[in-house]
Amino acid sequence: MLTFFCLKIEILFLNNRYKLSLNPTPKKLEKNKYKILLIFFILIIIANQIIISNSISKQSSDAETINIAGKQRMYSQLITKMALYTKNANLQDDNISNLKKVIDSFKKADTYLKQKNKLQYNIESLDILFNKNTPYFNKIISSSNKLIEDPNNEVVFNQFFETIKNNEQPFLNSMDAIVNEYQKLSENRLSFLKKMEYFFITFTSISLFAIIFFMFLPMFRKNKALTNLNKELEKFKKEIEQKEKDKKSVEEILHRTNSVARIGTWEVDLINKEVSWSKVTKEIHNTKNDYIPSLEKGIDFYKEGYSRDRITKVIDNSIKNNSSWDEELQIVTAQGKNIWVRAIGQPEFINNECVRLYGTFQDINTVKLAQIELKKANEELNAILDSGTISIIRTDTNGIITYFNEGAEKLLGYKSEELINKKTTAIFHDKEEVLKRGKKLSTKYKKEITGFDLLTRLARNNKVDSTKWTYIKKDGTSIDVQLSVSAIRDKKGNIVAFLGVGTDITKLTEQNKQLASFAQIASHNLRAPVSNLSSLLDLYDICETSEEKEFTFGKFRTVIAHLSETLNTLIEAIKIREKRESNIEIKTLSFSKVFKKTEEIISEKISRLNAVIISDFSSIDTIKYNESYLESIFINLISNSLRYSSPERAPRIEVTTTINAGKIELKITDNGLGIDLEKHGHKLFGLNQVFHRHKDSKGVGLYIVKNQIESLKGTISCTSEIDKGTTFTITF
Structure with a gap:
């Protein structure tokens, strides 16, 4: 019976440790996973091809654009050549027809290039070059059209060549610049295409490696898990015989530690001077499974100082006074690692003599460190909140102050012990201001609102309440405060407290008053000279003689001088305000x-x-x-x-x-x-x-x-x- 009971416990333990091994992923899920990985790899290849195809398409479009831009040079020169042919009387009509075709191609190419840049490229430098080239283009087209209309007019013919002479070379230079811009764009895209190709080759290789890795990883894990399981089963077989002999001890330990975390167990036989640790207890100490502990060695694992002194004291007290213990202490493992543990111990007395100590041993390092960090963070947060003059006050639902931080003490001059659980926030609120706000809220909600309710009305309705209030300090002086009030609710949504965060805005209020005063002064002192200038301008418009205009202009000078002086004074005042004390x-x-x-x-x-x-x-x-x-x-x-x-x-x-x-x-x-x-x-x-x-x-x-x-x-x-x-x- 004991063998079956111990076997059941060990199997439960192994199940927890090797859960993945005893509960393998179904084959159907494995197949689906492989399908997903394969689809992912195919999508990568398709995306690669789409991007490359798109880049090649853009390269082709760039080549076509560069070709058309290059043809513009040919068209401009061909116009001159065809114009010369119009002098041939025998073939004049044919030559004029050919000239029209060249001009039409010339215009279409220009329109195409501009539209292409506007709709596809949208490059500012090309817009500038096209705008620069447009006057030359228009002059060439205009003179060509005049020549077509009157090919036999010598004056028109000469004007045409004069226009060509003045505009063809600048046009060709601009077109060279445009072609160069397109060439740069094409080269940049080609460079981008190469980079993308390198990127996709690298990314595809990495993805392929990752897919292969994740496909074979489960098999490696299964093999490792099976190997470990076989080793544990082998050890388990040997331990069964020993546990059969210690039936009474094991049953008692299991029974008494059933209500606590069963992480590890230990036992000290004070009669035979023997100490036994469970496997998990040895793991916590980072010792080998064949390690033989003793009471002295066990105590030596505790960190020197408070932890070692404390465990020595509680063990001694337990043996003498039949008392149990539950301590959170630090140990130094066999590998030199400091960890937090929870040691629970219980003595066993026979005939008023302690014959045995036993208990549990739990690794709480992660939880304890988190608690320490949380405590540290809370202390730092409180230090930050208490370092300034930000007032943080918590009250119960009746307005009684339950928390009063150092910032509030600095701001108001009261000590927390003077107010907590003794006073309401009414002690530092301006009574007249509270009455005015009460009347305002009563009118708004059409019912009488007084006392603490008027301070928390918005917060009770789940609204943000940020209002300017006047606080009366302990010494009787007043300060302006921006107060934000929020409700603190429990899990059921019931209000259990209120939190008020107040910031001293006295300086800000004073600065706003100064700015308003300065704005009023500036407005007042600039209005008169500006009005005078407007009146003088009207007067100047109706002046008839030069003497009157000169007289009025002299008045302009006087008013402008006064205006300049006023502006300089205002500028000096602004400089003084901006400097402030620190500068x-x-x-x-x-x-x-x-x-x-x-x-x-x-x-x-x-x-x-x-x-x-x-x-x-x-x-x-x-x-x-x-x-x-x-x-x-x-x-x-x-x-x-x-x-x-x-x-x-x-x-x-x-x-x-x-x-x-x-x-x-x-x-x-x-x-x-x-x-x-x-x-x-x-x-x-x-x-x-x-x-x-x-x-x-x-x-x-x-x-x-x-x-x-x-x-x-x-x-x-x-x-x-x-x-x-x-x-x-x-x-x-």
Whole structure:
């Protein structure tokens, strides 16, 4: 009975290992496979012949085209010859008839070549040559037709030969170029044909070899499988006798390991100091079948360090305390390969003494490595997601936050432990914005939508919800966020959670506002000069005298000069915007040195107006900034203070620096005319905005200065009182 039971187990094992051997492919399927391979080979040959035949056909067509192109030379020369024959009065009619035939052939050949290129070749270089040749062709045809109409007219006859003289050679040169193009095309196709032939010869040879290989491969596999099967059966015969003796041990191992993966088994007889491994266990260790293991050798297979220490500890604990173990550890096989295994062990006690250890041994290397890689990938993904300021927040169906990544922490200022399982997303949403969206959705769906539902309405309906929201950070500041909300569903399609991915678009929103502002400024400042040009053009059309036209033309110059100046200013502003902070040269500067240079540049104005300029850079004299920008700030603002000084008092300008809230502030204060900010404040830094009459006023300086300051993330503000003065404050 035991022999039959063991035989059944071994046959099941061999069936799994040699499934292909015990379940051969039916002959009918084998025949069909050979038919398919043969058909495939025939199709390759047919495809080869079709392509080659097509290429030969194209070669033949090319030869015909080259022949006709060559005939054009003959026709052009034959026209001249036939024209001479028309002078023969006796055969004039016959010669004229022959001339007509030659001209007709000449025209047909030209039409054929052009149509051939258009419909078949479509070569741009040939189109160019035909277009170049057409005038010569037309002149030859035209003069020939005139000669046919009046062959006895000496003037016509002379004009014909003059035309032939001027056009025949250029025509022949062009035709030579055309023939050369066709010749190149034909040679390229011939080269392609040769390459294709080589390719198909190679491909056919490889395919034939592959077909032969796959035809005989099953036979080789069958022979090998049968050989291996015979060897296994021979070993099996010898093992039956040994397994009969170990009936009780085998039955017990089979019974107790029936509920686990039957990959390999092992047993340690602590009384007789004997260790036995199953065949699969030996295979996992990469040992030979005749290998005789021991407990010490078995432990030594475990990788030195944690794995070896752990297996030693659990075995010792099992022997002492009658405890089982289930561990995932690493071993080093007999061939030096590191693999992961699952070792399961169970002790057997008799009279409170451990007499035997037994269990299973499973190779889990592939699964374990996949788990490690997956864990690594998840850690890397989480690191990537947490490295930036992309907010990833998961909530339950009621809006309670269940996941809050590091990106969300950086973006909003909250720690995950402050919110997870404690707060809803309402904590950082702008309440007024939520109310407005609730009203909008309620109107759309014709029912009241409030609370968390308005944030997830589209996601619940399997729609993509990507909306701009305002987040309120922990410190109370607000940021613009593009939020995408999606629903997480289980296998049955039920919503179990929501996932919100938010990206900070505050900078993008600000850039869009700046672009819109710039577009508005450009439109406003270009509209007037363009309108003036249009009006002057209409006025110029109705001018009657040269003086009026000259006067109007002078106005044209003035308007164009203003337009050019406006465009240059806009271009400068664009350059400043495009540079941005990363492309602008920054170095350590001294306010006092740059200011002294500014005073030297505008010293004439200062002296002329008896201006008093007081500077105080004692609080902070150095700054990391762009030198040309700092010079521009000083020159433009000081020049404005001088330009718009009060005629009733000498100009007085104070320039100071201070530190305010950790930032450098530069203040330039004057006692000039002042600006009505209630009236002009909204357009103070606009292009071409002038608030006082002055011959040098252009309204450009403040616009450029503002763009330069903002390009380096600074701000400029202004306070002013009419007839008292103005203060500009620049925060760096």
